[in-house]
Amino acid sequence: MFVQVIQGQITDAEQAHTAFDRWMEELAPEATGWLGSTAGVTADGRFIVLARFDSADAARRNSESPAQDKWWHEFSTLLTGGAVFHESEDVTVDQAGDPNAAGFVQVIQGRASNPKRARALMAEHPEEWAAFRPDIIGSLLAIHDDGAFTTALYFTSEAEAREGERKEPPASLKATMDELNSLDAEQPVFFDLDQPWLFSPR
Incomplete structure (x- = not known):
């Protein structure tokens, strides 16, 4: 793709x-x-x-x-x-549902110090993520030059996305999230598409 x-x-x-x-x-x-x-x-x-x-x-x-x-x-x-x-031709797509049915999309742009590791982390624990955040029905990760990336997250609705953000993740997912955040080489920019x-x- x-x-x-x-x-x-x-x-x-x-x-x-x-x-x-x-x-x-x-x-x-x-x-x-x-x-x-x-x-x-x-x-x-x-x-x-x-x-x-x-x-x-x-x-x-x-x-x-x-x-x-x-x-x-x-x-x-x-x-x-x-x-x-x-x-980008370095694209990873994940679908837990139908992204075309999303009521809210959040696009995140940033730069990762280790894009390959970031991609691997995003692929870990798919069943746990699905159970923890059923509001996320799809994602797309495109890695550009010099570690820059664009990620799109597809949610059932903005209300459910915000509720999901407030949930405390289980230890395994929190460890993954913490490592992902540690790979940020610059402050991410968010595009909230309501x-x-x-x-x-x-």
Whole structure:
């Protein structure tokens, strides 16, 4: 899998959502290799989208499409200060349910001092995690250059996610969480998408 992350400050969340709905209607049917997208705007106007493709070549072909170029040119007028792009072929996906049914998505960006160890830790104790946090119905981890990463966590709802955050984890999971936190090479940045836009091929 290949993931392209695009982010920036948006001027009008409603117009941005309308633009993505139009992309689904007009461009998605021709986007060969596109697997789905997670997008949204935070309360303070930060936009982010994680577009998933089956390969980097499929993403490149989509970007080179004249229709896609025209759509992006129009969409980018809603961004102040332009867009920032990240890409990754080092992608790990976990599904405990249907991420497309998520009522709340939290995207986390940061940098890990040891990305391989972080990825291994995230894969530990899957049954314990499922029992402890049934509100988490999926996750996606994309590792970029120099240890930078983008993670998307898919929750049943924001209320259940916040309730889950307050729970005290069992000792085994707490040890994993503590080690994960120790690998942060910089303060993570959070994008809380309380109205996530979840798109997939029809």
